[in-house]
Every structure is written in C-alpha cells, then in structure tokens.
Amino acid sequence: MITRRRIVLVIMLMTMYQAVFAVLIYVQTGPPYHSKSKKRIIYLLCSLTAPSFICFxxxxxxxxxxxxxxxxxxxxxxxxxxxTSDKGMSKERKVVRPVIFICAIFIVCFFPNVSKLLATIVYPKFTLLDPYLGWLSNIFYTITPVFQSISSSTNIFVYYHMSTKFKETFRAAFCKEDVKS
Incomplete structure (x- = not known):
C-alpha cells in the first residue's frame, strides 16, 4: 500500500497544495496583507487549519x-x-507499544493546537485582542508551540527506551568508544 512512488506523489501534492494557497493569499487578496478579508481568511483556513485537522x-x-x-x-x-506462542505475542507487543506510545504523545501534544483552531473557527473573535477571552487565547498561543516541540523531540527517546535494536544502532552510530591500543 505504501510505496516509494506513492510517497513521492503525496509529498508533491502536499507541496503544490501549500504553494497554491501561499500564492493565492498574496496575489488574490492583495495589499494590505494584514487585512482580514473573507478570501484571505478562507485561504488561511485551507492552508493552515485544514492540514492540521486532517493529520490530527x-x-x-x-x-x-x-x-x-x-x-x-x-x-x-x-x-x-x-x-509456546507467548513469545510471538510478546514480540508483537514490543513492536506495537512504541508506535501506540508515539501516537498518544502526538495526540496529547497536538490537542491544544486543534482546540485553539476549533475555538477560532467557532468563535472568530478568539484572538489576543479580545477583551474577554484574550488571556485564554494568550495561554493557547503560548503552550501550543511548547507542546508541538515536545511531541517532535520525544520520539527518539521513546524509541531509545523501548527498542533494543534502535538502542544498539544509535550507540554504534553516535557513541563510539575509545579503542585501547
């Protein structure tokens, strides 16, 4: 199902999708770029929010x-x-556990971002300038990048802790021991 050709095709389609909306945002809406025209909001929604929701x-x-x-x-x-097949089930658990754990980390860490995007769609005034919800918006805008960074940087530690083969390969590649003469 997943072949090299399909992956290249999907990456090319995603790049073209983002490029189309980047061009549309700056060409069709025109200056001033800080304005909040309907077209600009729709283009931003399609180029930033939709891919985040889809991936999540x-x-x-x-x-x-x-x-x-x-x-x-x-x-x-x-x-x-x-x-006698307990070893096979144990092996299967060892393979699936890191994948589930990394997916759970992704879901937990990207939930604030998805919540922020949903709140902005449902209540468009949910911005830093809102006099009533500005503090809540500020909290979301502050913690979202932190959680996304945590999600991105923890995968290597999860694999290192849960996979013996990954640990051996990592040590062989990065932890070269001094050879005694």
Whole structure:
C-alpha cells in the first residue's frame, strides 16, 4: 500500500497544495496583507487549519484502529495457539507499544493546537485582542508551540527506551568508544 512512488506523489501534492494557497493569499487578496478579508481568511483556513485537522484526525483514527486490531489479533491468537506462542505475542507487543506510545504523545501534544483552531473557527473573535477571552487565547498561543516541540523531540527517546535494536544502532552510530591500543 505504501510505496516509494506513492510517497513521492503525496509529498508533491502536499507541496503544490501549500504553494497554491501561499500564492493565492498574496496575489488574490492583495495589499494590505494584514487585512482580514473573507478570501484571505478562507485561504488561511485551507492552508493552515485544514492540514492540521486532517493529520490530527488521521492519527487518532489510525491509532484507534491499530489498538482495536491488536487486541482482536491477540485475543484470536490466544484462543487458537498454545502456550509456546507467548513469545510471538510478546514480540508483537514490543513492536506495537512504541508506535501506540508515539501516537498518544502526538495526540496529547497536538490537542491544544486543534482546540485553539476549533475555538477560532467557532468563535472568530478568539484572538489576543479580545477583551474577554484574550488571556485564554494568550495561554493557547503560548503552550501550543511548547507542546508541538515536545511531541517532535520525544520520539527518539521513546524509541531509545523501548527498542533494543534502535538502542544498539544509535550507540554504534553516535557513541563510539575509545579503542585501547
């Protein structure tokens, strides 16, 4: 299902999608660029908000299916197999656990961003300048990049902690020990 050709095609489509809206924002709306015309708001919504929502919900749905499928597979295997296949189920758990953990980190860390975007769509005055909700908006705008940074930087530690093979490869590549003569 996932081939090199399809990945290249998807990356090219995403790049073209963003380029089209970047051009539309500056060409069609025209100066002044700080104005809040309807077209500009729609273009920003399509170029920034829509991809964030799509990625977030794809990860949520895929993780849910992964967990449900894993539980069903393990239940079916335990019914059919004997006690000797516990090693196979243990191996399967070791493979899936980091993936689920990283997806959970992504979901938790990107939830403030998705909440902020939803709040802005539902209540367009949800900005820093709003006299009533400006403080809440300020909190969201402050913590969102922090949570996104945490999500981006924790993957290597999760894999290092949960995967023996990754740990060995990482140590071989970056932790070269001095050779005694």
């Amino acid at each position: 919900f794809i990860v949520v749905v895929a993780t849910s299916f992964l967990v449900i499928n894993l539980k069903q597979t393990m239940k079916n295997r335990s019914k059919i197999s004997s006690s």
